[in-house]
Amino acid sequence: MQADLGFWVLQxxxxxxxxxxxxxxxxxxxxxxxxxxFVNLAHGSLYALGxxxxxxxxxAIGFWGGLLVAPFAVAALGVVLYLVFIRRMRRAGPMAQVLVTFGLIFVMLDLTRIVWGAQALSAPVPALLDGRLTILGVEYPAYRLFVIALGLAIWGVLALVLGRTQIGAMIRAGVDNDSMAACMGIDVEKMFFLVFCVGCALAGLAGAVAAPLLSVTxxxxLQILIPTLIVIVIGGLGSLKGAIAGSLIYGVVQTFGAVLFPQFASILIYGLLAAVLILRPAGLFPAKG
Amino acid sequence: MSNFVKAAVAAVIASSAVAQAQAEDIKVGLLLPFSGVYAALGEEIETGFRLGLDTFGEGSGASFEIVREDSEASPPVGLAKTRKLVMQDKVDVMAGVVSSGVLGAIRDVVDGAKVPLIVANAGNDEATGEACSPWITRMSFSNQQVNRPMGKYLVDQGITKVFTIGADYAAGQQMIGAFAEAFKAAGGEIVGQEFTPFQKTQDFGPFLAKAKSSGAQAVYAFYAGGEAISFVKQYDSFGMKDALPLYGAGFLTSQLYVDAQGRAAEGVVTALHYVPTIDNEANRQFVEAFKVKAGHLPSEYAVHGYDAARALVEAVKSGATDRETLGAALQKTSFDGPRGATAIDPATNNIVQPIYVYQIVAGEGGAQTQKVLSQLPAEADPVNGCEMALIN
Amino acid sequence: MFRHTSLRFWALGLIAAAAVLRALTAEYFGVEMVAEIAILAILVIALDMVAGFGGMVSLCHGALMGAGAYAYAMLTVKVGLAPSAAFAGAIAITGAASWLIGAVCGRSHGIYFIMATLAFGQMGYSLVFEQPVFGGDDGVSGVPRIDLSLIGLDLNDPRTFAFACLFVLGLVYWFATHVLQAGLGRTLTGIMHNEQRMRALGVNVWRIKADMFGLSGMIAAAAGALAAQHVMFVSPGLLNWTVSGEALVVVILGGLGTIIGPVIGAIAFVMLKHEVSAHTDYWHLVVGLILIAVVMSRANGIFGWLEQRLSRARPSSARDVIAHQVRKDLAAQGALEDA
Structure with a gap:
């Protein structure tokens, strides 16, 4: 066991x-x-595309340009997906939705291969974030701190929008009871469309942020899809609080599991997931109730 | 249903008719991953293989027909496709195989059916060790061959405490294991060892923090593919290269990934059997021809394909025409190629070749390139329980 | 509830005749395809039993098949059991695991059920992938086939093996249709249509679901044990969730809730895959598009479409029932929690 405090801060x-x-x-x-x-299994593919x-x-235009372009590009694809597939599948039940988006995974996998080739690409870290910062006595890559800050910022913005604005109230009303919301004069379809595009843009943003950190393949x-699904099932489908709680739980269990019990890191995650499903089938913070 | 049958029957009839008309027609089954995570390697090897046939095939008096099959880098699929190549297409010789898992799965089929197989990548030690077969000739490398020399090399550089890290699967364990054994034999000490879940690890941060606090003088790593890119970039981003120099098996900074790794790879020292900057005439010709064909510099995977094709052509030139004679001739392969003097070791059917220790440095125009630091002499692998049967 | 309409009898007879004919006459790879189709057909029958007749859309059936394959491989190669005993052992072990999964997941519905089964499947995948005893990424090789030399059969011959797979498929078809027509199957379908009412009638709902899921897992294990013998090799890829997804797609392609439909789906899927992959490395793209088109079309797969065209009364499609039930569940859940 590492006694060093710096080690724990780093992890x-x-x-x-x-x-x-x-x-x-x-x-x-x-x-x-x-x-x-609607569970969109192709969400991971949107991330890859981002x-x-x-x-x-x-x-062509540098990291910051890319960071700006990616969410819009993916949101644009989201518009196409929505118009061609999602809208028609709205009432088809979860199985058909899961399967259509499952098919989309393979279609988009091959499309990326056709457009960009099978070889891994990479995006450089921007010069501004290339170095390291000392935090709590630990040297940590600036870019990773940027990822943390960006995540927290997005969380703050979303909490504000969902909690304090009119559109947020409309979305919450839609989550609670969409037919009632429609009766109250909310254009639910338009709202769905908007939220779907924002969700796609966020996936694209995640991809853009991950590109300099990982290799782009x-x-x-596909690799990120299962962890993402675990996060939302643990956290509870449909809630912002659930997403942040699930992410934190996953990050902590995965990171410390990998360091302390390397043989059991992923078994640990799935064990936790099974426990949550047994004790609280709708996740820790379900959207309703 | 019937369309498929008709097509298959027609193909077989057509090919057998051709075989009768032209006795010198060699049918090659090329088994490579063209989809899935290893698709990039499959492409690279195929380009090399076709270039090799074009370059050396002229004047052999034979024409080569390639039947290509996608192994999807999946052992069951690879096995099914191998059976098809052997029993339905009736190929004279097989080439390819990227993943060791696929090689392990198809070993008994090619050995049992007595079809020569030229391995163009998969490096698992058993294939030319305890599970060796006279029908399996490896023109690529073995896991131990690439890593063993680095044990002594590191000690010679004054490094005696090393932290090792690698992907948790057979190849990773063999590569790291061979290095660790040689390193300890030369007087070094392994102060920490980490195997990360294969193809599931995207963030190496937790493991790097462990290496940092281990008290080692250097880190020795094995990764390939996307993992190699992520690992090298993250190693650099944590600022570990200065305090804790990074060494490893040369796949880590292969020509295939070095552009994506960029400056993060500079300074990393690894060992491999091929880099495009090897200084000899055969390599210069190969690099030129490959660049024309593929538009980029060849990687070690490309040279595997190229040399596999050359071994096949040389076997045909020596008079081999069918499975049996080809198998016997392939065991005697020996030529000077882009990697220097290469030959097949009759005791194991594994290739014997020099190993190059190289460092990634900034080249002209800012692109990263390989600077060969040292050429370690060719050394045959230990026999490792291989009892080589004779063909006929 | 499952009914043997005359159309289903005809389809069954036609498929059986075509399969036997092909296994007798085809060349090597054609015969291998018969075995591949038969194994996939067994798996999708298992899946249709729970998805089509119980609304339990499972995304872990690939993992159950993989578990059967691994159990068979481990029992023969590592434990040294006789292959026939290992076959029975694989079915028993996987059946028990499957019963447990059914018991745990049976409480959730709709997308939650899908996600829960996905989680259990991936748990199995991680287990075999990361525990060295299962051979990790390299899998287990040298898996033997069952020795039937006592009755004069050599399963190492591809044609004989293909017939053995067809024989098992026939058995499984008989077994599945009988279970579905018996009390267990009828109760399960009742639960799918209206769980609250069945509960009010005093039916032990989770027990029925777990029992059916266990039986389904046993059939999936049989498919796995055959698959292990077919390639004589097992690797973790067998348990990956994409296999489960593919199996579900095959069920939809053929026709959910018809048993015979998924068999047709298996034939179509394997043929399609081989045909397309012979022409392009990007066969995932083509097959994916075709599958999307099938799922998005209103028809209940190939066989559902046939039934609709050929029979006057349109049988109630299990797909509609599931879609309807889920909406009801969600509404009920919302209503309950609002109260």
Whole structure:
């Protein structure tokens, strides 16, 4: 066991960084679910696409440009997906939705391979964030601190929008009871569309943020999908609080599990998930109630 | 249903008719992953293989027909496709195989059916050790071969305490294991060892923190593919390269990934059997021809394909025409290629080749390139329980 | 409830005849495909039993099949059991695990059920992937086939093996249809249509669900034990969740809740995969698009479409029932929690 405090700070930051990356992904997925009862398995593919868009745009106009372009590019794809698939599948039941988006995963996997090739790409870390900062006596990469800060910022903005604005109240009303919300004169369909696009944009943003950290490969979306699903199932489908709680739990268990019990890290996660499902089938912070 | 049958039957009839018309037609079954995580390697090897056939095939008097099958880097799929190549397409020789899992799965089929297989990547030690077969000739590398020399090399550099880290699967364990054994034999000490879940680890931060606090003088790593890129970038981002130099198996900073790793890879010292900057005439020709064909510099995977094709052509030139004669001829392969003097070790059917210790440095125009620090002499692997049967 | 309409009899007879003919006449790879289709068909029958007749849309059936394959491989290769005993052992072990999963997940519905089964499946995948005793990423090789030399059969011959798979498929079909027509199957379908009413009638709902899920897991294990013998090799990829997703797609492709439909789906899927992958490395793209089109079409798969065209009265589609039930559940849940 490492007695050194610095070691624990370092691992704590690692856990937080992973949590924030997962939060960016899971919040979009979970709000889309809360509102539309729609689980989009292709959410991971949107993340991969965001990474590719950021890497490509970043090569031309620099990291910050890429970071800006990726969410819009992915949201634009989200519009297409919504119009072609999602809208028609709204009333089809969870199985058909799961399967259509399952098919989309493979379609988008091959499309990225056709467009960008099978070789891994990479996006450079911007010069501004290239160094390291000392925090609590520990040297930590500035870029990772940026990821943490961005995640927290997005969380703050979303909490503010959902909790304090009119559109947020409308979304909450839609999550609670969409037919009642429609009766109150809220254009539920328009709201769905808006939320879906924002969810896609957040997935794209997560991809863009992850690109300089990881390697950009066609299957990165498949790799991140299961952790994201675990986060939203633990946290409770449909709630912002659940997404942040699930992300933090996942990040901490995964990071410290990998360090302390390397053989059992992922078994630990699944064990935790099973326990949550048995004790609280709707997750820790379900949207309703 | 019937369309498929008709097509298959037609293909078989057509190919057998051709075989009768032209006795010197060699049918090659190329088994590579063209989809899935190893698709990039499959492409690289195929390009190298086709280039090799084009370059050396002329004047062999034979024509080569390639039947390509996608192994999806999945052992069951690879096995099914191998059976198809052997029993339905009736290929004379097989080449390819990227993943060790696939090689392990198809070993008994090619050995039992007596079909020569030229391995163009998979490096698991058993394939040319206890599970060796006269029908399996490896033109790529073995896991231990690439890593063993680094044990003594590091001690010679004055490094005696090392932290090792690698992907948790057979190849990772063999690579790290071979290094650790040689390193300890030379007087070094392994102060920490970490195996990370294979293809599931994206954030190496937790493990790097462990290495940092281990008291080691250097880190020795093995990763390939996307993991290699992430690992090298994250190693650099934590600022560990100065205090704790990074060494490893050369796949870590392969030509295939070094562009994506960028400056993060600079300074990393690894060992491999091929880098595009090896200084010899055969390599210069190969690099030029490959660049024209593929538009980028060749990686070690490309040279595996290229040399596999050359070994096949040389076997045909020596008079081999069918499975049996090809198998016997392939065991005698020996030529000077891009990697220097390469030959097949008759005791194990594994390739014997020099190992190059190289460092990634900034080249002209800012792109990273490989600076060869040392050429370690070719050394045959220990026999490791291989009892090589004779062909006929 | 499952009924043997005359159309289903005809389809069954036609498929059986075509399969036997193909296994007798086809070339090597064609015969291998018969075995591959038969194994997939067994798996999707298992899945249709719970998804089509109980509304339990499972995303862990690939993992259950993989568990059967691993159990068979471990019992023969590592424990040294006789293959036939290992076959029975694999079915028993997987059946028990599957019963437990059914008992735990049976409380959740709709998307929660899908996610819960996905979690259990991935747990199994991680277990075999990361525990060295299962051979990790490299899997277990040298898996033997059952020795039937006593009755003069050599399963190492591809044609004989394909017939053995077809034989097991026939048994499984017979077994599944009987279970579904018996009390257990009828009660389960009752639960799918209206769980509250069945509960009010005094039915032990979770027990029925767990029992059916356990039986389904046993059938999936049989598919797995056959798959392990077919390639004589097992690797963790067998348990990956994408296999479960594919199985579900095959069920939809053929026709959910018809038993014979998924068998047709298996035939179509394997044929399609081989046909397309012979032409392009990007076969995932083509197959994915076709599957999306099938799921998005209103028809209940190939067989559902046939039934709709050929029979006058439109049978109630299990897909509609599930979709309807989930909306009701969600509404009920909301109402309960609002109160």
């Amino acid at each position: 704590g930051l690692n856990a937080l960084q992973l949590s924030m990356l997962l939060f960016l992904l899971s919040v979009g997925l979970t709000v889309i679910f809360g509102l539309m009862h 990474a590719y868009a950021a890497a490509t745009a970043g090569a 066609p299957d990165m979306g």
